Amino acid sequence: LVAVGTxxxxxxxxxxxxxxxxxxYTVTPTxxxxxxxxxxxxxxxxxxxxxxxxxxxxxxxxxxxxxxxELFGALTGSPDEDGVWTGPVGNVYTYTLLASxxxxxxxxxxxxxETPEPxxxxxxxxxxSDETFTWNGVTYDGADCSTSVTIEGENCAAxxxxxxxx
Numbered sequence: 001l002v003a004v005g006t007x008x009x010x011x012x013x014x015x016x017x018x019x020x021x022x023x024x025y026t027v028t029p030t031x032x033x034x035x036x037x038x039x040x041x042x043x044x045x046x047x048x049x050x051x052x053x054x055x056x057x058x059x060x061x062x063x064x065x066x067x068x069x070e071l072f073g074a075l076t077g078s079p080d081e082d083g084v085w086t087g088p089v090g091n092v093y094t095y096t097l098l099a100s101x102x103x104x105x106x107x108x109x110x111x112x113x114e115t116p117e118p119x120x121x122x123x124x125x126x127x128x129s130d131e132t133f134t135w136n137g138v139t140y141d142g143a144d145c146s147t148s149v150t151i152e153g154e155n156c157a158a159x160x161x162x163x164x165x166x
Contacts, residue, residue, distance in 0.1 A: 015046040018080070020101070022046070047101030052108040053079025061156030062114045071095065074110045088112065118158040120150075126165045135162045142166045 015021050023044045029037035053075035060066055066074075068085050071093050080097055087093035091112045099105040127133050129142040140147060140162075150161045 013044065013046045015048045018048050020045055020047050045101070047103050049103050050097040050100050050106045051078060051080050052083060052095050052097045052106040053077040055109045055111075057111040057113055059113045059115055062116050064114070064156075066093070066110075066112055071110050071112075075108055077108075079108065115156060117156060118153070120153075120159040120161055122161045122163065124163050124165075129166055133164060135164075136160065140164055 009025065011023075013023060023046055025042045025044065026039050027042055028039040031037070054077040056074040056076045058066055058070060058074040060070075071085055072079065072081075072095070075095060079095065083095045083097040085093055085095055091114070093110045093112065094107055095110070096107045097105050123135060125133050125135070127140075127142045131142045133140050133142070135149075136151060138149075144166075146166045147164045148162065149164075150159060153159045
């Protein structure tokens with residue numbers, strides 16, 4: 001790199017490695033009449049650009065608050081970790097990475113879409129006392145009398161209820 005007639009070096013340094021990197025310049029001062037002075041080095045630390053990823057969306061069951069991990073998983077692109085979540089504002093959460101050195105910070109958003117919980121699935125069954133009935137992998141014996149069993153649905157799946165009459 002030669003800078004003639006100026007004391008400023010113009011370089012556009014971009015660091016996409018994810019960690020700070022040093023760029024070392026060797027500067028040899030030269031007088032107006034062409035005499036070279038002693039060379040010396042200048043070290044410039046180039047901080048990585050931060051990347052919050054691209055905007056995304058997340059579908060959750062109505063009334064469910066998403067975790068930071070779920071929100072992070074909804075970002076697209078290649079977001080850097082260690083950001084901060086804020087929100088929601090409406091149904092939008094914002095992921096913010098702070099500036100690194102002189103590099104600007106970055107943000108991305110996740111729109112959370114709530115779906116209503118589905119209606120329960122109810123199975124009504126009548127058997128005789130000498131019969132059995134199998135429901136969701138469990139066998140019920142009619143000799144044990146009438147019963148009602150509910151299985152809570154997970155991840156926005158419907159609850160299931162068996163009303164078994166003997």
